[in-house]
Amino acid sequence: MSPRPAPDLDSRRDQVLRAARAVAESDGWSAVTMRRLAGELGVTQPVLYSAFAGRQALIDAVALRGFGDLAAALEAVDAAPLPRMRAYLDFAAAHPRVYEAMFSMPLGLPFAADDTPEPLRQAFSALHDAFPDADGTRAEVVWSALHGLATLDAGGRLRPAHTQARLDLAHRLLTEQETS
Amino acid sequence: MSPRPAPDLDSRRDQVLRAARAVAESDGWSAVTMRRLAGELGVTQPVLYSAFAGRQALIDAVALRGFGDLAAALEAVDAAPLPRMRAYLDFAAAHPRVYEAMFSMPLGLPFAADDTPEPLRQAFSALHDAFPDADGTRAEVVWSALHGLATLDAGGRLRPAHTQARLDLAHRLLTEQETS
DNA sequence: GACGTTATCTAACGATGCTAGCCTCTGTCC
DNA sequence: GGACAGAGGCTAGCATCGTTAGATAACGTC
Structure with missing residues (x-):
């Protein structure tokens, strides 16, 4: 996996946000789960919480x-x-x-x-x-x-x-x- | 508990529906859970499924x-x-x-x-x-x-x-x- | 009084949001 | 060059949700 490339909070927030938008547009908001987004980005769920406080904050x-x-x-x-x-x-x-x-x-x-x-x-x-x-x-x-x-x-x-x-x-x- | 009083599907549907409406108006739709409604009516969750096919059908x-x-x-x-x-x-x-x-x-x-x-x-x-x-x-x-x-x-x-x-x-x- | 039917409850499964604790890697300083 | 501190990620788990399977108990009938 990625060794320890670049956290870069801003770009990560952007990635998560784009992934959420893409999944929502294709499969609806109920499909926008933290696990699904994590899988989409190739990381694990807890990582998302470093970008957003929670699902609601992401929405x-x-x-x-x-x-x-x-x-x-x-x-x-x-x-x-x-x-x-x-x-x-x-x-x-x-x-x-x-x-x-x-x-x-x-x-x-x-x-x-x-x-x-x-x-x-x-x-x-x-x-x-x-x-x-x-x-x-x-x-x-x-x-x-x-x-x-x-x-x-x-x-x-x-x-x-x-x-x-x-x-x-x-x-x-x-x-x-x-x-x- | 109630021995075997009156199933009366119509009246039960009405009860569940009213309970759902009441909980939703007071605490929002996210609070309308099958367990909450069951507790409100003094029954268990599975009973609700005899009145409605599921939460979505109830809504x-x-x-x-x-x-x-x-x-x-x-x-x-x-x-x-x-x-x-x-x-x-x-x-x-x-x-x-x-x-x-x-x-x-x-x-x-x-x-x-x-x-x-x-x-x-x-x-x-x-x-x-x-x-x-x-x-x-x-x-x-x-x-x-x-x-x-x-x-x-x-x-x-x-x-x-x-x-x-x-x-x-x-x-x-x-x-x-x-x-x- | 015994039986079958039926409504109910207990218990559990899978999935969800979210969190605690360990582990690994990076960068630094001696 | 090598050890250390710290940041970031992962594994594992908790509580809750909707939903379902199987066991339990009460009713009406004969």
């Missing part, structure tokens, strides 16, 4: 990186309603398990509190930029609608053939004038 | 009853947008763990397929009645928005003080004229 890390990726995906397109909506839904569809970790699994991350991690704040800002208003209520509603579309679609709750029609309708409704 | 049953309750809650109010939106969000807020089982946990239930269980169809119809359109796309978008609002709010992702403002804005946006 939190995957989710946090997911928020960073989502923010990047949103910022990569024009700060207009339709492009950002499409980017959001594309991200959720492309990485359903990561999206699940971000929103549908119990996390230890704070959200609307003052100590909200930066990637979360950044992702929300990217939405707010495309749907500006005074206090962010509009962005929250937009976010909710997108999240609902993404989640229900991914869960097979909506008719798959109508994905585009739903996006078009949602776009039209959400960009109506706010005539108080 | 499915809780979710299915939840859809029935949601449909009833929606039908109990006027078939108008705002009352039904409020009823939906109230249900999700009142039974967060049941709602979680219905939408955020892996279920074995079919959804948009032809064999969709009746309670699901009924709940969706109650939304469609309040947001009628030709092919149901509008109702799906409304449903998505409500689901997003309910989920993100329950998960602490949104500012708690603005719940009412979000509902008002969502209502205004979703009831705009559909000028094609």
